[in-house]
Amino acid sequence: MMMASSTIDPREAQHFGAMAKDWWDPKGSSAMLHKLNPVRLGYIRAAVDLHWDGDDTSFTPLAGKTALDVGCGAGLLCEPLARLGAAVTGIDAAAENIAVAQAHAAQAGLAIDYRAVGVEAMTGRFDLVTSLEVIEHVADPAGFVRGLAESLADGGLLVLSTPNRTPLSRLALITLAEGTGRIPRGTHDWDKFLTPEDLTDLLERAGLTVTDVQGLGFSPATGFVLSGSTQLDYFVTAKRV
Numbered sequence: 001m002m003m004a005s006s007t008i009d010p011r012e013a014q015h016f017g018a019m020a021k022d023w024w025d026p027k028g029s030s031a032m033l034h035k036l037n038p039v040r041l042g043y044i045r046a047a048v049d050l051h052w053d054g055d056d057t058s059f060t061p062l063a064g065k066t067a068l069d070v071g072c073g074a075g076l077l078c079e080p081l082a083r084l085g086a087a088v089t090g091i092d093a094a095a096e097n098i099a100v101a102q103a104h105a106a107q108a109g110l111a112i113d114y115r116a117v118g119v120e121a122m123t124g125r126f127d128l129v130t131s132l133e134v135i136e137h138v139a140d141p142a143g144f145v146r147g148l149a150e151s152l153a154d155g156g157l158l159v160l161s162t163p164n165r166t167p168l169s170r171l172a173l174i175t176l177a178e179g180t181g182r183i184p185r186g187t188h189d190w191d192k193f194l195t196p197e198d199l200t201d202l203l204e205r206a207g208l209t210v211t212d213v214q215g216l217g218f219s220p221a222t223g224f225v226l227s228g229s230t231q232l233d234y235f236v237t238a239k240r241v
Contacts, residue, residue, distance in 0.1 A: 007144040008093040008118045012137040015186060016073065017094030023074030024104055029184050032177070033076055033133075036216075039224045040132055041080050043214065044159055047237045048084075048128065051157045051211075060085030065127040068151055070119050071134030075101035075112065082110045086128065089113040091121075119147035127153050132161040133233075135199070136192050142202055149206035149240070158208060158238045161216065165193035168231045172218070196230050208238040 022028030045061065048054060054061045063085030069078050072090030074097050082088045082105075092098050095116040105112045115121075119131075120143070129152050138144040152158050163169045170190045177183040194202075200210045214235045217227030226235075 006118050007120060007138045007140045007147060009137060009139040013093035015184075016092075016137075017096035019184065020074060020094065020096035020100045023076065023097065023100055030073070030076070032183055033073070036133075036224050037076055037080070039216065039226060040077065040161065043161075043226060043235050044081075044130065045084070047157060047159055047212065051237075051239070062086035062128065066124075066153075067128040067130065068122070068126040070129065070131040070148060070151075071137070072101060072114070073097050075104055075114070077130060077132060078112050078114075079105060079108060079110055081128070081130070082112055087113075089115065089124075089126070091115045091117050091119065093118060119144060119151060122147070122151050124151070125153040125156070126151055127156045128159070129156065130159045132159070133163070135160065135162050135194060136188065141192075141194065142205070145199075145202040146206045149203070149208050152208070152240055154240055156240065158203075160199065160236045160238075161233060162199065163188070163193045163233045164230050165190065165195050165198075166231050169193060169233065172232055196234055196236070199236055203236070203238045207241055209241050210236060210238045212237040 019029045023030045026034040048061050049056045065086050067081045067086035067088045069090045072078050072092045078088050078090040098114045098116040101114045135141055173188050178185050196213050215227035215230040216233040217225055219225050
């Protein structure tokens, strides 16, 4: 049973739960996420090294640290974070996704703590909290950000990504990507997209300080890339004041 204060949108959970069996298929309904993962991981790795003054040549920069991935799907980010050395917890609103994530991690020999809960159900605090392309799908963005902030340990790092609410994102993600079937129809609601200013305000109200905003763009030659423009999508890092 969901608590009344849950930030989970049941319709969104059902939509993504229906895609569970295809999460790990790079040519399936989650193909776009597979294409996003390299640039995501590059951004997170750079943010981790900067935040903790780490060695950028280390294979396990998160050794000894805990990580929480909120809206983890079937574990596309959790598994790389575990390989980077973190003790990882992944949570998702769709139990179907968690079941697939658990099976895949077991097959890969990775010990990841997966739970089918919303962020408001979490009680512990984590060194690294990530939530990528999730906030645009929740019922209460402000409550969701408060939940993320409450899950972040003192001295910890929060990394988010989300589409910007611009004409470009509407064209690229809904008209083109959903219209041509590259992303399942109904995945996005443009009116729920947040601008960087919107998200920064929510983070600051939750007691965090934004330390970086970086655009995520698309190049026909190289695919998804970090960009100076936030018009399509963007990353945000934040820490506790």
